[in-house]
Amino acid sequence: MGIQERKERERERRRQQIMVAAKRVFSVKGFTKATMEDIAKEAELSPGTLYLYFKNKDELYASLSLRILQYLLIRLEHVNAEPDQTPEQMIESLKEAMYDVYEFDPLILVNMFHLQSSEALKNLTPELLSEIRELSRNSLNTMAKIFEEGISRGTFIEKKPLTFSNIIWAMFSGIVLWEESKRILNEGSDSLKETLEIAFDIFAEGIKKNERG
Amino acid sequence: MGIQERKERERERRRQQIMVAAKRVFSVKGFTKATMEDIAKEAELSPGTLYLYFKNKDELYASLSLRILQYLLIRLEHVNAEPDQTPEQMIESLKEAMYDVYEFDPLILVNMFHLQSSEALKNLTPELLSEIRELSRNSLNTMAKIFEEGISRGTFIEKKPLTFSNIIWAMFSGIVLWEESKRILNEGSDSLKETLEIAFDIFAEGIKKNERG
C-alpha cells in the first residue's frame, strides 16, 4: 500500500513536471507551433515518455486548463465561505479572486480561454471533457450563489443568477484576451489590472437595484 | 477601361467566393484542421488558385476578419451619426450595432476573436496587420466618442472613455466566445442575445453617475 502510494505520488510528480514544461513551451510558441519534442526537451524527457502520462497533445494541453480551473473553483469557494459579507463585498472579493487566478498563471489562463472556444475541445477524451465541464459548471454555480443572495436580499436586480455568472466570466475572459491581443499588436501598456478593476466596479454598480426610474 | 473595371470586379468576386468557402470550412473544422485543399474544394477551385488571391493561409484567415471589422466600424459610425440621441440611447444603439455585427456573420466573428489573440497574428504581412490595427483603433475611438459625450454631460462616471470602449469590446467578445464555447460543450440553449442584452444593460447602468455614495 505504501509502495502503491509512493508510485502514485511519483507518477503525479512526473505529470506535473511535464505540465510545467508544456506550459512554458506553449506560452512561448503557441499551441500549434509547439512540438511534443520541444516539450520533451524542456522536461528533459524523451517524446515517448510524454505519452505514458498524457494520451496526446490535445490532452496535455487541456490538462493545463484543468489545473487553473481547479484553482479558480477553490478561490471562488473561499469567497463564498467567508462569513458576514454583504453581496457587494463579495463581488469585490470575486474580483480579487479572479485577478489572483490571472496572476497565478497568466499564460495558462490565456491558453485556457483559447482552448475553451476552439476545435481542440472536440478531440478530448470524454472523461477529460466532462471534468472540464464539471469544473466550469461548479465555478459558475458558486458565483451564482453570491448573486442569489444579493437578489434575495433585494439589493441586486432580479435576473437569473447564472446569467450574472456567465457575464462575469465572459467579461473576465474577454478582458484578459483583449489585453493579450493588444500586447501582441504591440499597442499600449499593460493595463489589465486597471481595466479589470473598472469593469468589475461598473458591473457591481450595474446590477444594483435602485429606486431611480 | 470598361475592361479594366470588369476584370477588377471579377477579381473581387473571386476573392469573395474564396472567402465564403474559407469561412465555411474554418467554421466547421477550425483553423488548424482546415486545409487549403478543403477550402479549394469548397470553392470549386484548385488549390493553386487560392494563392493567386491570398498570399497564404494566415492571410486568407485574417482577411475574413477584415471584412467584419469594416462592417463593425461602419455600424459604429452610423450610431454616432444619428442626431439628437442621449448617450444612454446611444449605448442602446451600440448594443444593437454589435448584435447586428454578430448576426451579420457569427462564424466570422468567432474566427476573428480567435485570431485576435493568437500566434497567427504575428505571421501576417505588415500591411494586413496594420489594416487590422487601424480598424480596431478606429472602432474603439468611435465608441469612445459616445462615452466622452456622456462624461462631459455629467451623466457618465469620470473614467477614460477609451477604457469604456475596451471594456465594451472585451465584454462583447467574451460573451460571444463563451456562448460559442457552451455550444461546443453541448450545454444549454443559445442564450447569446439575452445575455448580451442584460450585459449591456448592466454596463449602461453601471457607468451612470449617481448621487448615491
Added chain:
Amino acid sequence: MGIQERKERERERRRQQIMVAAKRVFSVKGFTKATMEDIAKEAELSPGTLYLYFKNKDELYASLSLRILQYLLIRLEHVNAEPDQTPEQMIESLKEAMYDVYEFDPLILVNMFHLQSSEALKNLTPELLSEIRELSRNSLNTMAKIFEEGISRGTFIEKKPLTFSNIIWAMFSGIVLWEESKRILNEGSDSLKETLEIAFDIFAEGIKKNERG
C-alpha cells in the same frame, strides 16, 4: 512571299527577345529557381506567349546554348580560314576565339556547360538535341583540322586530332566552370583570362613534337 518573310523575321525577333530575357533571368537565379513567369515578366510578355515560341522550359534553356555554339563555330571557322598560319599560330588564334566566345556572353556559356552534362539534356526534342550534337561535332572537327595540319607537318605529336579537340574543349569548359565556382565560393579574384592564357600555352607546348627523349 514578302509577307511570309516579314512574319518570319518578326517571329525570329520575338524569339530573340525571349531568349535575351531568359538569359538574364537564368543567370541571376539559376535554371531551377528561374520561373517561366520571371522570364515572361522580364520579356514583358505573358507566360502563355513563351510557349508559342518554345516548347517548354528545357527547350528555351537549351536554345540559349545553341546561339553560343553557333557563334563558337563561326569563330573557329574564321581561325581556320585565315591563310598562311602555322599550326602554332592557329592555336594562339584558337585561344583568342575561345576567350571571345566567353566574353561574347559569359553567362550563357556557363549555362551551356551546365546543360551539357545534365539531366535536362535528355528531355529535349530530338530535333534540338541533334542540332546541338551537330554543332558540337562541327566545332570539334573544325578544331581537329588544325591539329591534323600540325601533325602532318611533323610539329605536333602523333595522336588522334579529335582527341586534342576534346582536350581543348574540356580544358576550356573546366576552367570556365571552375572559375565560376570559385566566384560563388567567394574565393579569390577573377583570374579567368590569365589562367586560360597559361593553360593554352602549356597545351601548345605540350603537344609539340620534340627531339628530347
Added chain:
Amino acid sequence: MGIQERKERERERRRQQIMVAAKRVFSVKGFTKATMEDIAKEAELSPGTLYLYFKNKDELYASLSLRILQYLLIRLEHVNAEPDQTPEQMIESLKEAMYDVYEFDPLILVNMFHLQSSEALKNLTPELLSEIRELSRNSLNTMAKIFEEGISRGTFIEKKPLTFSNIIWAMFSGIVLWEESKRILNEGSDSLKETLEIAFDIFAEGIKKNERG
C-alpha cells in the same frame, strides 16, 4: 561507453546507407528530378527518417561530394608522401590518383562537379560550405607543392604553382564532364581513361622548362 560507441557506429552506418541510396537515385534521375521519397524508397526508409540524418535535400546532395573530396585529398597526400620521386614522376602519380578518384565513384564525382558550379552551393549550411571550401583548398595546395618542387628544381616553367593546380583540376573536371556529356548524347565509346592519359601527358610536357626558344 560501449553503448555510446555502438550507437555512433549505427548512426554512421545509416548515414552511409542513405548516401548510397541517394547516389544511385541522383545518378539516374539527376538532382532536380530525384525526390526525397525516391531516395527514401531506395534506402528502404521513410521520408522522415532522411531528415534525421540530413538537414535537407541540398545537404544530402552536398554530403556526397564531401566524401569524394576527402578521398581525393588523401590520395593527393599519398602522392606527396612517396619519397624519392622526381616532379615528373609525381605528375604521373597525380594522374593515377585522379583516375582512382574517378573510379572510386564516377557518379558521385560527376555529381560533385555539377554541384560545384551551381546555385545549390549557396543554400548549404555555412558549416558544410566551409568544409567543402577547406577540402578544395587543401587539395589544391597539396598539388601545388609538387609544382613548387619542380619549379625550384628548375625543371618546370616559372608560374604560380597554384595556377598549375587550378589548371589540372579544371582539366580533370572538364574531361570528366565532357565525357559524361558525350555519354548522354550517346556519342562514341567511353574514352575517358585514354583522354585523361593524353591530357596529363600534354600537360606534363607543357610545363617542362626547355632550352628551345
Added chain:
DNA sequence: CATGAATGAGAGTTCATTCAT
C-alpha cells in the same frame, strides 16, 4: 498571335505518435 487566370500534380518538409529495446 497574345493573354493571364486557372490548373493540379507534386515537391520538400514536419511532427504527433509508436514500438522495439
Added chain:
DNA sequence: TATGAATGAACTCTCATTCAT
C-alpha cells in the same frame, strides 16, 4: 518505466503548362 529512432500521413505552397477569350 523510459527511450528515441523511425514512421508516414498530411501539410502548405510552387510553378510549368494550358486554354478560353
